[in-house]
Amino acid sequence: MRIAIVGGGPAGLVAALYLSTLRGAEIVIHEKQQKPVYSASLCAEGVSLAILSRLEKDTSFDSSPYISRRVRGIRVIFPNGKDGYIAQAGATLDRTAWQQGMAAFLEKKDVLFNWGSAITDPAGTDCEILIGADGPASKIRSAIGGRADMVPAVQYRMRMDRPGDFLEFFTGEMFYSGSHNDGYGWIFPKRDCFNVGVKGNFPALDRFLEAFDIKGEILEKAGAPIAVNGTVWEKTQSGMKIFLTGDAAGLTNPVTCGGLSPAIACAGFIRQAVIRGEAGTYTSLIRRHGYDPAYWNRVHALFYPRQQILNQIGEILNGGRANPPSPAAMLRMFLHPAAGKHCLVMLPSLRRLKNVSW
Numbered sequence: 001m002r003i004a005i006v007g008g009g010p011a012g013l014v015a016a017l018y019l020s021t022l023r024g025a026e027i028v029i030h031e032k033q034q035k036p037v038y039s040a041s042l043c044a045e046g047v048s049l050a051i052l053s054r055l056e057k058d059t060s061f062d063s064s065p066y067i068s069r070r071v072r073g074i075r076v077i078f079p080n081g082k083d084g085y086i087a088q089a090g091a092t093l094d095r096t097a098w099q100q101g102m103a104a105f106l107e108k109k110d111v112l113f114n115w116g117s118a119i120t121d122p123a124g125t126d127c128e129i130l131i132g133a134d135g136p137a138s139k140i141r142s143a144i145g146g147r148a149d150m151v152p153a154v155q156y157r158m159r160m161d162r163p164g165d166f167l168e169f170f171t172g173e174m175f176y177s178g179s180h181n182d183g184y185g186w187i188f189p190k191r192d193c194f195n196v197g198v199k200g201n202f203p204a205l206d207r208f209l210e211a212f213d214i215k216g217e218i219l220e221k222a223g224a225p226i227a228v229n230g231t232v233w234e235k236t237q238s239g240m241k242i243f244l245t246g247d248a249a250g251l252t253n254p255v256t257c258g259g260l261s262p263a264i265a266c267a268g269f270i271r272q273a274v275i276r277g278e279a280g281t282y283t284s285l286i287r288r289h290g291y292d293p294a295y296w297n298r299v300h301a302l303f304y305p306r307q308q309i310l311n312q313i314g315e316i317l318n319g320g321r322a323n324p325p326s327p328a329a330m331l332r333m334f335l336h337p338a339a340g341k342h343c344l345v346m347l348p349s350l351r352r353l354k355n356v357s358w
C-alpha cells in the first residue's frame, strides 16, 4: 500500500506514526522545507499529557524528551481578575525538537522523507492513499474542493518573572473579534520563557498586556493563521483515496484553536478508515468523536458569553476548582439568574466535550 503524506508538520508526522503500524505500508512524506532549516510553525505549544500518552500507547513514540515544561492544568482568569482552575496535567513542547524527534523515529521505521518537495496537486504524487497535511493554506484541500476559515493569531515569546505551574487563559469581551466574535489571551510557560498571545493582531496583544499589567522582555514576535471550520475531510479522486488532517482539514478546535490534540486523534481515525476501506468512515469518526466543526459552532456561544456572565462565574469559582466546581460553587452557579441558565444549557455539551482532550 503506497501512502504519500504532503506536509511534515505535526499532523503529517503523527499520521505517519499511526499508518506505519500497518503491515505493508510504504510511506513517503513530502515536506517543502529543506532538512537543515526544518522548523515548526508558530504555536503556543500547549498540549495535555493525556493526548501525548495516547500517542505513545498507539505508536510507541515517546514525546517526553521534547517537553519544555510540565503544568498542573489550566488557570482561567476572568475579566474581573477572579480565577478558576482545571486540573488536567499538561505541558508545553519544544515543538521543533518534537517534530525533528518524530522525523528521526520515522526514518528508523523506513518512512521516506522527500525534503524540499512542495506538492500542489494530488496528481504530483504516486500513491494509492494521499494524506493532505500541508497546513492552513493547504493546496490539497483546495484541490478536492474543501474550504476552511482563517483565524489570525499573534504571539510574543517573553521573559517574565511569573509562576509557571499552569497554562493561563484570560477571558473577556476585550478579546472578542473577527467573524466568530470570540477570542482569549494566553500565557503558556516554557522552561526559560513564556508564549504570550491572542487571537487577533499585535495592537490587541498589547492591549491585553496593558489591561492585565503583564510585564517582561519581548524576545520574539510572530503571527500566523489558524484554520478552523473545515468542510471536507476525505474524497476519492482518480482512484486515489485522499484524507485531510490538521490545519489542512480545518480541524483545529474552533473554541481553543488547539490543533495538536485533534491532529493526533484524527491520525488514529485515518488508520481505522484505511483498515476498513469504506468511504465515509473517516468523516463519521470525526463526527462521532466530537471533532466536527458543526458541533463546535452549536456550542460556541456558550464558551464566549457576555462579560457579565464571565465575571459571575469568576466570582463564584473565586480561585477554586472548575472541573468540577465544589458542591457549594455548583449550587451558587445554578441558583444564579444569568450564570445558572448559561451552565444548564452547557451541561449536555460538556458531556460530549470530555471526548476532546486539549
Ligand SMILES: Cc1cc2nc3c(=O)[nH]c(=O)nc-3n(C[C@H](O)[C@H](O)[C@H](O)COP(=O)(O)OP(=O)(O)OC[C@H]3O[C@@H](n4cnc5c(N)ncnc54)[C@H](O)[C@@H]3O)c2cc1C
Residues within 6 Å of the ligand: 006, 007, 008, 009, 010, 011, 012, 030, 031, 032, 033, 040, 041, 042, 043, 044, 045, 046, 047, 117, 118, 119, 120, 133, 134, 135, 136, 139, 153, 154, 155, 197, 223, 224, 225, 226, 245, 246, 247, 248, 252, 257, 258, 259, 260, 261, 263, 358
Ligand atoms: C499563535 C498560535 C498558537 C497556537 N497554539 C497552540 C497550542 O498551544 N496548542 C495546540 O494544540 N495548537 C496550537 N496552535 C495550532 C497549531 O499550531 C496548529 O494546529 C498545528 O501547527 C497544525 O499542524 P499541521 O501539521 O496541520 O500544520 P503545520 O504545522 O502548518 O505544518 C504543515 C507542514 O506542511 C509543510 N507544507 C506546507 N505546504 C506544503 C506543500 N505544498 N508541500 C509540502 N509540504 C508543505 C509546511 O512546511 C509544514 O511543515 C497554535 C497556532 C497559532 C498560530
